[in-house]
Amino acid sequence: MSEPTTDPTPTDGAADGVRLVLASASPARLATLRSAGFDPEVVVSGVDESDVVADNPAALTAELARLKAEAVDATLALDGRTTVLVGCDSMLELDGQAYGKPGSAAAAVERWRLMRGRTGVLNTGHHVVVHTGGARAVRSAVGSTRVTFADLSDAEVDAYVATREPLEVAGAFTVDGLGGPFVERIEGDHHNVVGISLPLLRRLLADLGVAWPSLWRRR
Template structure:
């Protein structure tokens, strides 16, 4: 259901501890407040990777929204990202050895990065929710063992889903993408714009005034 257009920008809450998602939203002119849900992600299952990221995003957003006591207009945004390779979900590697093995599988190949997005709103007193998944194909460079070991030694692959970034050291090892590059960082801005519109919130109304 599409809500009526709000006259004032609602409070925006990002239900994620991801610095990359926060930075992406702020660079796009938004000013999110971070509230992280305390969910046991290992307790959730689904029949496929797309279903799993959608389920996790919904659970995170719903948990944060239900914990709000205020009554003002609000948008709660949650995301969950996983890389899919050979039909398997690839989250954060558990250690360096796992990251090295992961990269030996990924090099020279194409994988799919899925990010589940869930938005829960209360606009004009009426609750609403929408859910969607963005998918971006990622082609990895055919890097050698020395490059893999150096990259893993940097620690970066251990901190992110899929064991790579495009906005950090790992950017040199991604040759091609098909789809929204923001999605690979962890949040799709074009998809989120459409989801906000479904809640009656035009994207540009969420821009923060320039401070200079």
């Protein structure tokens, strides 16, 4: 992804100086928001994900997004501006199981041998907190996108894992990086697969009274 060469022209809402905080360490989420014309602050939550459980994979991403956003929200120093805080978490759902970051080459190889030639669902939980005028409001939702993977050979799997890219990304693949050629089809929002659904985020913000153009970076 690349940033736009020129900033979008701000509307009157941009004069309000809306502050955007991203509660995520994901470079892909940050790049997506920057490409959309935003300039978010990044605050990493440090939430331990290992013991978090939920009824299903989509609910798990929703709960993790909530925990991350709420952990960061508890540390924020508000300065009178409208503050928008966004937390996200993504996982691949396959056969009813949730798969996050493999973490090791052996796990990534095993994962790809399971995924290749099949279709899974990339779930991304979104948790948005808005502070404005002394009030606090919250909205949550999960974006789900069907992803069909190419039927990779063992040599392709080994070569991809050797790049180390799939080790630290949800589902062990990227659609905007070296893994792009291994994704045959996407049914749903492309941005959701990258890690944050821009259309879903716009709807959540609208429901909270925040206009999308008010978050565009100012010249």
